[in-house]
Amino acid sequence: MTTADHPAAEHPAIDHPDADPRLRRLLGLTHPIVQGPFGGGLSSVALAAAVADTGGLGSYGAHILQPDEITALVAELRSATRGAFAVNLWVPQPGESELRLTEDQLAQHARRLRLLPAELTTDLPEHPEPAPDFAEQVEALLAAAPPAVSFVMGIPPQWVLDRARAAGIVTIGTATTVDEAVALEAAGLDVVVASGSDAGGHRGSFLRPVAESLVGTFSLVPQVADAVRIPVVAAGGIADARGVAAARTLGAAAVQIGTGFLATAESGASAVHKAALGSPEARTTVLTRLFSGRPARGIPNRLVRDLAAHEHEVPPYPLQNALMLPIRRAAAAQGRSDYVNLWAGQAASLTRPRTARDYIEHVLK
Numbered sequence: 386m387t388t389a390d391h392p393a394a395e396h397p398a399i400d401h402p403d404a405d406p407r408l409r410r411l412l413g414l415t416h417p418i419v420q421g422p423f424g425g426g427l428s429s430v431a432l433a434a435a436v437a438d439t440g441g442l443g444s445y446g447a448h449i450l451q452p453d454e455i456t457a458l459v460a461e462l463r464s465a466t467r468g469a470f471a472v473n474l475w476v477p478q479p480g481e482s483e484l485r486l487t488e489d490q491l492a493q494h495a496r497r498l499r500l501l502p503a504e505l506t507t508d509l510p511e512h513p514e515p516a517p518d519f520a521e522q523v524e525a526l527l528a529a530a531p532p533a534v535s536f537v538m539g540i541p542p543q544w545v546l547d548r549a550r551a552a553g554i555v556t557i558g559t560a561t562t563v564d565e566a567v568a569l570e571a572a573g574l575d576v577v578v579a580s581g582s583d584a585g586g587h588r589g590s591f592l593r594p595v596a597e598s599l600v601g602t603f604s605l606v607p608q609v610a611d612a613v614r615i616p617v618v619a620a621g622g623i624a625d626a627r628g629v630a631a632a633r634t635l636g637a638a639a640v641q642i643g644t645g646f647l648a649t650a651e652s653g654a655s656a657v658h659k660a661a662l663g664s665p666e667a668r669t670t671v672l673t674r675l676f677s678g679r680p681a682r683g684i685p686n687r688l689v690r691d692l693a694a695h696e697h698e699v700p701p702y703p704l705q706n707a708l709m710l711p712i713r714r715a716a717a718a719q720g721r722s723d724y725v726n727l728w729a730g731q732a733a734s735l736t737r738p739r740t741a742r743d744y745i746e747h748v749l750k
Contacts (some may be wrong), residue, residue: 420644610636
């Protein structure tokens with residue numbers, strides 16, 4: 386049964402006359418809004434449910450969750466909304482699961498930490514926990530059968546797509562170039578997100594290095610729309626009604642908004658993160674590997690600037706992510722905005738604090 390067959394949500398949807406019929410058919414969407422999936426504790430059930438209840442696609446980033454946590458998450462989302470939602474995973478890169486920290490890497494990390502306040506580095510494990518197993522995550526997710534599953538960083542294995550299709554689960558891939566979009570369609574995914582370099586958070590390039598895949602949203606979207614037949618969702622630098630209208634004009638079936646939803650009352654972002662999004666500082670964003678080992682766009686703060694010289698020394702994901710996780714958590718708990726990852730897209734300064742429903746009404750004006 387598709388989401389379109391479900392009874393109406395408790396909160397009536399915000400109808401939009403231009404909702405793409407393909408997304409109505411696939412997911413029962415009544416307006417062209419997809420909430421971007423956030424990892425690292427930024428997602429929340431409350432936000433995904435609020436977006437779903439208004440007729441958009443809510444999302445939850447689950448790449449750091451263990452399989453039993455994914456099972457519980459889908460059950461909680463299903464209890465919270467009758468609308469459509471997607472759970473997002475990262476496709477692992479070849480050899481990534483075999484990576485291990487060397488003693489030299491640990492020693493280099495310790496030296497870098499000397500540049501940070503001592504109170505952020507008092508409780509660090511000697512050997513951080515490895516990332517969850519992707520195959521086990523997928524098994525749990527397919528068994529839980531959410532309305533949709535979305536992927537970043539690559540093309541999921543064929544067995545994943547085959548089983549999702551057999552279970553009636555809509556599959557969504559993420560492309561940062563036209564070639565990636567074509568590859569995702571050829572693999573059999575149902576929807577492709579065209580994620581421009583304007584977007585906040587991690588860059589998901591997988592066919593070429595990130596440096597060769599930095600295509601702006603409004604250059605990327607029309608090229609992808611011309612190259613594939615499946616619905617295209619525009620992502621990156623879209624924060625208000627002007628961006629939605631522009632993306633639709635360029636051929637997008639819908640838009641995916643991340644940073645704008647991060648600023649809402651329901652998101653899991655910290656108070657210091659939300660405050661930074663609408664500030665003058667948000668007019669500047671940079672790509673950095675310092676927090677996770679993969680390039681991600683955020684507002685530069687003291688940590689990013691102090692450790693800029695070490696940008697190319699840090700180990701790859703998931704090693705650097707595991708090393709920095711305790712520091713990010715300690716900084717967030719202490720309200721230290723200078724030392725947390727302030728993920729944000731290039732339209733962050735257009736955001737304002739409001740509820741998710743109010744925000745959707747704002748972008749659909």
